[in-house]
Amino acid sequence: MKNTNSSKNIHFRFNFHLFVFQMVPLPDLLHQVDFIYSHMSFRFKHYHPFVLILLFVSLTLNSCQDTLCGCESFENIYSNDFSKMDLHNFENGRLFVFQNDTILGNYNNEEVSVTIPGLPYHNVVRVTIELLIHDSWDGNLDEGFSGPDFWFMKVDGEEVMRTTFSNSPCESTYCIRQSYPHDYFRQNLPKEGAIQTILPGLCHLRGTPNGTTKYRVTRLIKHEGPSVKLTLGDELVQTNSPDPKCDESWSVGKIELSTFVVQ
Numbered sequence: 001m002k003n004t005n006s007s008k009n010i011h012f013r014f015n016f017h018l019f020v021f022q023m024v025p026l027p028d029l030l031h032q033v034d035f036i037y038s039h040m041s042f043r044f045k046h047y048h049p050f051v052l053i054l055l056f057v058s059l060t061l062n063s064c065q066d067t068l069c070g071c072e073s074f075e076n077i078y079s080n081d082f083s084k085m086d087l088h089n090f091e092n093g094r095l096f097v098f099q100n101d102t103i104l105g106n107y108n109n110e111e112v113s114v115t116i117p118g119l120p121y122h123n124v125v126r127v128t129i130e131l132l133i134h135d136s137w138d139g140n141l142d143e144g145f146s147g148p149d150f151w152f153m154k155v156d157g158e159e160v161m162r163t164t165f166s167n168s169p170c171e172s173t174y175c176i177r178q179s180y181p182h183d184y185f186r187q188n189l190p191k192e193g194a195i196q197t198i199l200p201g202l203c204h205l206r207g208t209p210n211g212t213t214k215y216r217v218t219r220l221i222k223h224e225g226p227s228v229k230l231t232l233g234d235e236l237v238q239t240n241s242p243d244p245k246c247d248e249s250w251s252v253g254k255i256e257l258s259t260f261v262v263q
């Protein structure tokens with residue numbers, strides 16, 4: 001047991017030194033040394049080579065301390081808004097243009113995955129998805145042919161989120177509720193937690209000004225290892241429609257991943 005901890009420590013230190021070289025490039029370090037040296041008194045300058053070496057070591061150690069305290073997160077180590085048509089490491093990835101933006105999708109009863117390699121040492125990842133819910137999603141409705149309309153997220157094959165979305169209007173006589181922003185089953189209002197609700201529908205509600213709803217879905221997930229496979233998918237139900245994908249579908253405007261070391 002002790003050996004395991006020790007090897008973890010070594011692993012951490014190794015990565016930690018990598019951070020130092022990434023965070024404090026050598027030219028910056030030399031610039032700091034030069035600045036401090038030029039402002040030193042003559043008495044210190046008398047010991048010229050020794051002082052220079054001492055300064056260099058001291059600044060390197062200070063950088064190490066800064067790294068330990070504040071540089072253990074990597075914000076947006078992966079960020080893809082598909083504007084460069086980047087489908088590298090995707091499975092079942094495809095693109096289309098919606099509202100003059102190239103985005104990932106659209107999907108109905110499908111999964112799409114991306115594998116992100118080369119992660120720094122971490123024990124938590126934060127995944128942020130800009131998700132577009134197109135057309136007539138039916139949320140928690142469970143009458144046999146329209147729902148529930150599930151959307152889910154997996155990390156390395158393990159489900160970390162399962163919820164429903166509803167694009168229904170909500171009036172006193174008619175309101176189909178959704179589980180988001182919570183996991184299924186919760187009775188939230190349709191479009192709750194959305195960041196944009198006035199986008200046009202894609203197919204079944206094409207031309208309807210509030211037929212697409214945009215969400216920023218964020219989850220913090222415990223994760224270790226040098227790579228992560230992120231999977232997004234749905235289980236949409238619309239058995240009474242001749243074209244279920246036109247009736248309801250989803251797409252993704254952006255995927256972001258950040259890593260953290262939480263102690």
Ligand SMILES: [Ca+2]
Nearest residue numbers: 136137247248
């Ligand atoms: Ca529907």
Ligand SMILES: [Ca+2]
Nearest residue numbers: 138146237238
């Ligand atoms: Ca449905």
